[in-house]
Amino acid sequence: MPTLPALAYQRDSTPTSTEPSSKEGTIVGTPSLSFKSETSSVIEKLPWDGYLEEDLPEKKEGKIFRDLRHIVFTIYHRIFGIVFFANAGILIALFVYGVTSQRLGLITVANIFVAIMMRQDYVVNAFFDVFTSVPQSWPLWFRLLMARVYHLGGIHSGAAVSGTIWLAATCAQGTQERVSGNGPISVATLTFAWLILIFLGCIIGFALPWFRSASHDTFERIHRFAGWTATGLVWVHVVLLTNDWRGEKSLGYALVHSAPMWLMFIITASLALPWTRLRKVPVRSVVLSDHAVRMYFQYKVFGMHPRPVPGSFGRVSLDPLQEWHAFACVPVPGTDEWSMVVSQAGDWTTKLIRDPPSEIWVRGTPVSGVLRVNIMFRRVVFVATGSGIGPIAPCLFAHDQEHRLLWTGSNIRKTFGDDLVNAVTAADPDAVIYDTRKYGRPDMVKLTYKMVKDFNAEAVVIISNEPLTKKVVYGLMSRGVPAFGAIWDS
Ligand SMILES: Cc1cc2nc3c(=O)[nH]c(=O)nc-3n(C[C@H](O)[C@H](O)[C@H](O)COP(=O)(O)OP(=O)(O)OC[C@H]3O[C@@H](n4cnc5c(N)ncnc54)[C@H](O)[C@@H]3O)c2cc1C
Known part of the structure; x- marks a missing residue:
C-alpha cells in the first residue's frame, strides 16, 4: 500500500x-x-485534509487600524495622495506668489503628460523591469516594498485628477484675466479651456470605480474616444495660449520654445504608438469546453522576442474601434507558440467560445x-x-x-x-x-x-x-x- x-x-x-x-x-x-x-x-x-480544524492566528493590529492600513490607505491611494497633495501645495504657492493663465496651462499639460505616460505600455514595462530586478537574495522587507510596483496606477489617477483641477484653475484665472483686461488671453483660448475641462470631467466621472466595474466596456470607450478628442482640443488650446502670450516673437518661434508643445508631441506619439502595431493575425483556436477556449499564436505576433514575460498581458479584439480585452500570454512549453486561455465571463467571451476566430486583431505590446x-x-x-x-x-x-x-x-x-x-x-x-x-x-x-x-x-x-x-x-x-x-x- x-x-x-x-x-x-x-x-x-x-x-x-x-x-x-x-x-x-x-x-x-x-x-x-x-x-x-x-x-x-x-x-x-x-x-487539504484537516485544514479546517487548524486554527488561524489572530489578525494583527486593531480592526480600525488594520482596515485603514489595508483597505482605506492602500499603496495605490497613498501614491495618489502624494501626487495630489504635492500638486495642491504648488497650487497654493502659485496663488500666494502670483500666477498667470500661461503658467497654470503649463502645469496642467505637465500633469496630463504624467497621467498618460503612466499608462503607456513601455513605461509600465520599464517600471516593472526596474522594480522586479531586485535579486531574491536581498532582504525580504525591501523586496516586498519594490513588489508594490503594481500600484503605480496611483500616479496616473493622481496626476489626472490634479491636471483637471489645474485646468479648472486655468479656466478661472483666464476668465478673471479676460474680464479685468489683465492679460492677453483670448476668448478662443478660454472657450477651448472650458471645453477641455468638460471632457476631462466626463472622463474622470466615468472612470470612477463604481461605474468602471458596472459597465467596463462603456468606460473603456468613453476613456478612449473622449481621451482622443480631449487630446485634439488640448493641441488647439496650447497653440492658442502660446499665441496669446508670444509678445513680439513669431508664433513658430514661440511654439518651438514652448514646453507644453513638446509635452503634447510626446503625449500624441505615445497614444499613437500601440495603434501603429495594430494588425490582424492568424490564430488557432481550440475550444476546451462550453466555458473556455484556448487561442494559439505564433511568437513575434506582438513583435515579441524571444517570448512574452510571465505575468504579461496581450490585448486582442474582434472590432478594434469598439472593444479590447486583455488576457495573459501563456507559453506552450516545447513549441514555438504561445497562447491565451479565455474563459466565459460575459457576452464577448461567450461569442469567442461559441464562434472561435481564425484571425484576431492585436495591438501594442504585452504589458506587465x-x-x-x-x-x-x-x-x-x-x-x-x-x-x-x-x-x-x-x-x-x-x-x-x-x-x-x-x-x-x-x-x-x-x-x-x-x-x-x-x-x-x-x-x-x-x-x-x-x-x-x-x-x-x-x-x-x-x-x-x-x-x-x-x-x-x-x-x-x-x-x-x-x-x-x-x-x-x-x-x-x-x-x-x-x-x-x-x-x-x-
Ligand atoms: C490579473 C488577472 C489576469 C487575468 N487573466 C485572465 C486570462 O488570461 N483569461 C481569462 O479567462 N481570465 C483571466 N482573468 C479573469 C480571472 O481568471 C477570473 O476573474 C477569475 O479567475 C475568476 O474565475 P472564473 O471566472 O472561472 O469564476 P469564479 O467565480 O472565480 O469561480 C472559479 C472557481 O472558484 C471557486 N470560487 C469562487 N469564489 C470562491 C470563494 N469565495 N471561495 C471558494 N471558492 C470560490 C468557484 O467555486 C469556482 O469553482 C484574469 C484576472 C486577473 C485579475
Whole structure:
C-alpha cells in the first residue's frame, strides 16, 4: 500500500483517456502510482485534509487600524495622495506668489503628460523591469516594498485628477484675466479651456470605480474616444495660449520654445504608438469546453522576442474601434507558440467560445501586471480560481522560484483540457487541485494559510474574482503573510 505524502495527491474529478477512472486517485507526476480510493483497503488522503480544524492566528493590529492600513490607505491611494497633495501645495504657492493663465496651462499639460505616460505600455514595462530586478537574495522587507510596483496606477489617477483641477484653475484665472483686461488671453483660448475641462470631467466621472466595474466596456470607450478628442482640443488650446502670450516673437518661434508643445508631441506619439502595431493575425483556436477556449499564436505576433514575460498581458479584439480585452500570454512549453486561455465571463467571451476566430486583431505590446512580482520571491504559493490559471501558468512554467499551486475550480480537467492541466501539473507535481463541484467551496484563507506554512512560502500571489482576491489578500496580509492580487484600477 503506498504511503502518500500530505501534499502529493491531486484529485481531479473528470477522467480522461490517460487517467484512471473517477474512482481512482493519482499521484501527479507519477501516473503509474494509482490506487483505489473508494475501496475499503485504502483511506483516501486529500492534501487539504484537516485544514479546517487548524486554527488561524489572530489578525494583527486593531480592526480600525488594520482596515485603514489595508483597505482605506492602500499603496495605490497613498501614491495618489502624494501626487495630489504635492500638486495642491504648488497650487497654493502659485496663488500666494502670483500666477498667470500661461503658467497654470503649463502645469496642467505637465500633469496630463504624467497621467498618460503612466499608462503607456513601455513605461509600465520599464517600471516593472526596474522594480522586479531586485535579486531574491536581498532582504525580504525591501523586496516586498519594490513588489508594490503594481500600484503605480496611483500616479496616473493622481496626476489626472490634479491636471483637471489645474485646468479648472486655468479656466478661472483666464476668465478673471479676460474680464479685468489683465492679460492677453483670448476668448478662443478660454472657450477651448472650458471645453477641455468638460471632457476631462466626463472622463474622470466615468472612470470612477463604481461605474468602471458596472459597465467596463462603456468606460473603456468613453476613456478612449473622449481621451482622443480631449487630446485634439488640448493641441488647439496650447497653440492658442502660446499665441496669446508670444509678445513680439513669431508664433513658430514661440511654439518651438514652448514646453507644453513638446509635452503634447510626446503625449500624441505615445497614444499613437500601440495603434501603429495594430494588425490582424492568424490564430488557432481550440475550444476546451462550453466555458473556455484556448487561442494559439505564433511568437513575434506582438513583435515579441524571444517570448512574452510571465505575468504579461496581450490585448486582442474582434472590432478594434469598439472593444479590447486583455488576457495573459501563456507559453506552450516545447513549441514555438504561445497562447491565451479565455474563459466565459460575459457576452464577448461567450461569442469567442461559441464562434472561435481564425484571425484576431492585436495591438501594442504585452504589458506587465501584478504577477510579474513573483520572480522576486524564493518560495511562492500561487492561488488560482477557475481561469485564473491562465496568468499563473506562465509563472509555473518559468520556474523562477520554488512554488506551490492551489487551483480551485469546477470540473477543472473537463473545463480547461488535458494539455493545460498536464502542463501545469508537470510544472508543479505537488499542485493542489481542488474540485469545488465535488468538495464544495473551501475556506480559501485557511487553506492558503496552511499551504503557506507547510511550504514555508515567502509570498502568495492570487488571481481570482474581485471579492475573493480582496478577501484572501486581506486575510493573509492582516496575519503578516505577504500577499499580492489584482487591484482593479484599470
Ligand atoms: C490579473 C488577472 C489576469 C487575468 N487573466 C485572465 C486570462 O488570461 N483569461 C481569462 O479567462 N481570465 C483571466 N482573468 C479573469 C480571472 O481568471 C477570473 O476573474 C477569475 O479567475 C475568476 O474565475 P472564473 O471566472 O472561472 O469564476 P469564479 O467565480 O472565480 O469561480 C472559479 C472557481 O472558484 C471557486 N470560487 C469562487 N469564489 C470562491 C470563494 N469565495 N471561495 C471558494 N471558492 C470560490 C468557484 O467555486 C469556482 O469553482 C484574469 C484576472 C486577473 C485579475
